[in-house]
Amino acid sequence: MTQPAILRVAVNAPLSRLFDYLPPAGGDRIATEALLPGCRITVPFGRQKQTAVIIAHADRSDVPRDRLRPALAAIDEAPVLGEQDLWLIRFASNYYQHPIGEVVAAALPAPLRQGKALHPVIQNIRITEDGSAVNVEQLRKRAPKQASLLAVLQDVTSIRFEKLDELRPGWRTVRKNLLDKCWIEVEEVSEAPSMAEAADAQAGPTLNTDQLAAVEAIRSSPGFQVSLLDGVTGSGKTEVYLTLMKDVIAARKQVLILVPEIGLTPQLVSRLASRLGEEPAVLHSALTDTVRLAAWSAARSGTAKVILGTRSAVFVPLKNPGLIIVDEEHDNSLKQQEGFRYSARDLAIARGKHLDVPVILGTATPSLETLQRCKDGAYQHLRLPTRAGAAAPPLLRLVDLTIHPSADGISDPAITAISKNLQEGGQTLVFLNRRGFAPTLICGGCGRMAECDRCDARMTVHASSNELRCHHCGASRRIDDDCIECGGNFRPLGHGTERLEQALKGRFPDHSIARIDSDTVRLKGTMNRALSMATTGETRILIGTQMLSKGHHFPDLTLVVVINADQGLFSTDFRGSEKLAQSLVQVAGRAGRVKRQGQVLIQTGYPTHPFWGELFSGGYEKVALSALEERSNTAWPPFSRLALIRASAHKLEDAKAFLETALQLIAPANAGNIRVLGPVSAPMERRAGRYRAQLLLQSVNRQALQRLLQTLRVQLENDRGSRKVRWSIDVDPVELF
Numbered sequence: 001m002t003q004p005a006i007l008r009v010a011v012n013a014p015l016s017r018l019f020d021y022l023p024p025a026g027g028d029r030i031a032t033e034a035l036l037p038g039c040r041i042t043v044p045f046g047r048q049k050q051t052a053v054i055i056a057h058a059d060r061s062d063v064p065r066d067r068l069r070p071a072l073a074a075i076d077e078a079p080v081l082g083e084q085d086l087w088l089i090r091f092a093s094n095y096y097q098h099p100i101g102e103v104v105a106a107a108l109p110a111p112l113r114q115g116k117a118l119h120p121v122i123q124n125i126r127i128t129e130d131g132s133a134v135n136v137e138q139l140r141k142r143a144p145k146q147a148s149l150l151a152v153l154q155d156v157t158s159i160r161f162e163k164l165d166e167l168r169p170g171w172r173t174v175r176k177n178l179l180d181k182c183w184i185e186v187e188e189v190s191e192a193p194s195m196a197e198a199a200d201a202q203a204g205p206t207l208n209t210d211q212l213a214a215v216e217a218i219r220s221s222p223g224f225q226v227s228l229l230d231g232v233t234g235s236g237k238t239e240v241y242l243t244l245m246k247d248v249i250a251a252r253k254q255v256l257i258l259v260p261e262i263g264l265t266p267q268l269v270s271r272l273a274s275r276l277g278e279e280p281a282v283l284h285s286a287l288t289d290t291v292r293l294a295a296w297s298a299a300r301s302g303t304a305k306v307i308l309g310t311r312s313a314v315f316v317p318l319k320n321p322g323l324i325i326v327d328e329e330h331d332n333s334l335k336q337q338e339g340f341r342y343s344a345r346d347l348a349i350a351r352g353k354h355l356d357v358p359v360i361l362g363t364a365t366p367s368l369e370t371l372q373r374c375k376d377g378a379y380q381h382l383r384l385p386t387r388a389g390a391a392a393p394p395l396l397r398l399v400d401l402t403i404h405p406s407a408d409g410i411s412d413p414a415i416t417a418i419s420k421n422l423q424e425g426g427q428t429l430v431f432l433n434r435r436g437f438a439p440t441l442i443c444g445g446c447g448r449m450a451e452c453d454r455c456d457a458r459m460t461v462h463a464s465s466n467e468l469r470c471h472h473c474g475a476s477r478r479i480d481d482d483c484i485e486c487g488g489n490f491r492p493l494g495h496g497t498e499r500l501e502q503a504l505k506g507r508f509p510d511h512s513i514a515r516i517d518s519d520t521v522r523l524k525g526t527m528n529r530a531l532s533m534a535t536t537g538e539t540r541i542l543i544g545t546q547m548l549s550k551g552h553h554f555p556d557l558t559l560v561v562v563i564n565a566d567q568g569l570f571s572t573d574f575r576g577s578e579k580l581a582q583s584l585v586q587v588a589g590r591a592g593r594v595k596r597q598g599q600v601l602i603q604t605g606y607p608t609h610p611f612w613g614e615l616f617s618g619g620y621e622k623v624a625l626s627a628l629e630e631r632s633n634t635a636w637p638p639f640s641r642l643a644l645i646r647a648s649a650h651k652l653e654d655a656k657a658f659l660e661t662a663l664q665l666i667a668p669a670n671a672g673n674i675r676v677l678g679p680v681s682a683p684m685e686r687r688a689g690r691y692r693a694q695l696l697l698q699s700v701n702r703q704a705l706q707r708l709l710q711t712l713r714v715q716l717e718n719d720r721g722s723r724k725v726r727w728s729i730d731v732d733p734v735e736l737f
């Protein structure tokens, strides 16, 4: 192999371009010929040292040869990222208009980003022959610490540093003495990942006709094909996954499953392990770096047959990819909302196409994007319309708040239903997607509300900590006693989960009530404990936010009360009705999955709103189809593509001026097929002390929009105004705020 002339590398920096380096000067541990794309090297970058990944080799550079700097050292002898992985990274960087070095950083586990070895090096202490011959009891009189360490080693011969730290804290102080006497030696081993032995797989239930039909439809087209598995909650989507996963494992290939949230992994992990007899490799942000690296590396080497992870797991290298599953494909959490704003679902589809493997999108409430692809014939639409087993679908009912008064946010019919449900031994979930005690404080004298000093937003009351907190910037302060304007008294306005908990505890003092929201489960382990009490039925009334509406399975749950659905009815977001219907159907799906038919009460002050008519007559599908028609008429996604350019600065003028520049750069490049809206202030103009503005680009022509963004991004990077602002490009944004 000839020596690469120039290494073109990605550096973790907010710049779109690659950087050219000469290979490291001779004498390096690793031969220059081995420096293939996908290998990491250390390079001088500005005044610092950086870990970089080789993306390509080049014969020439735009930088004159005498000004090219040599890399400092090679890290890997063989690429850590393969050709397919680099393809995905380049694709994601181009599509989302994001600096490639930051995309690489998102794709690599932290230790690899920091230049550490792929296989963690483990240090052991090993006893020598001389050391084994020492009489420990005699040594103990002179040197008790040394003796104590040697005693352990005479028993086990070799032991890890970390293990010794546990057994003999302080052993490191006498290490040198024993080394000098040649009684012990240090050995370093690089540990390749090993997976738990395969266990026996438990048998599952027999598939019903719909499940079998779905399995057959997916089996019948090997290779790339996107299938929407559209199954009502409780219809047994997981059984379909499991059957197909067994096929893939039997063919000695790997399955990648993406889920929107960490909270959904524990239940799924144990189910997969027991049913497949394979321990899945798990990748999410709550794991330690070492554990994550081990899982990543097991996927890369092919040892892990099943890889389960959240968003960023879409980048995990796979030795023998066989199937990609995206569970809860409609969920917004699959789209990263800051930094590198990518959709794990959309990248999973692109990756499946490139690898020529099937992709399954599972959900009870498909996104409109996915539904439209089915209508176009691009995806196959597989339905599981009934619940598996004998469970009947839950019964939905509206509670009209204009005729039924409510105290503390809960109407009389809801209270009656909860009492009746408790008497009958059922469990209740009270759903309110608003944590805290009350959304804000209001002055009884002048009507002033408690606002955040740094955001255009109200402060939420948190009574248990006697604080006002801003849910947008995290600021907090003590609850104001009196109004500074008029001296009037403040009182809480509206309801949050904390206030609801207080009210329900007052109403039902003899029953176990638990609140599960991000305030109560902040501590490690509390979420699992709360969930397990809810699952066993120990908790009779559960109060929860969005967190509880997803995927969790409560066998005893027979009643769901939705406290306030009206926020979603009048949302300014064009996705408002889609999101509201999804969240209602998901939360309703928690009810009555095993024993009895579930009941769902939805409180609304607008019972005649057309949304309810659609939901009650035709369920989610009717709401979705009517929303699709509306979007088709107005040419919003999925009938057009969006890109949002955001800018924020300490002065509103700077943010707006930057976007004006963008506007001027766009005009000559726009062949008339891109609609530009703005610049305008963001719906929340000030957040965490920064002023925010945005420019929305819309086009029915995806390629035209992509081409324009490609040029625009480089121009903006080089624009002097860009130094005064923080800016970003969000392709296919899910939030327009």
Ligand SMILES: [Zn+2]
Residues within 6 Å of the ligand: 443, 444, 445, 446, 447, 448, 483, 484, 485, 486, 487, 488
């Ligand atoms: Zn006042």
Ligand SMILES: [Zn+2]
Residues within 6 Å of the ligand: 452, 453, 454, 455, 457, 470, 471, 472, 473, 474, 475, 687, 688
């Ligand atoms: Zn704030």
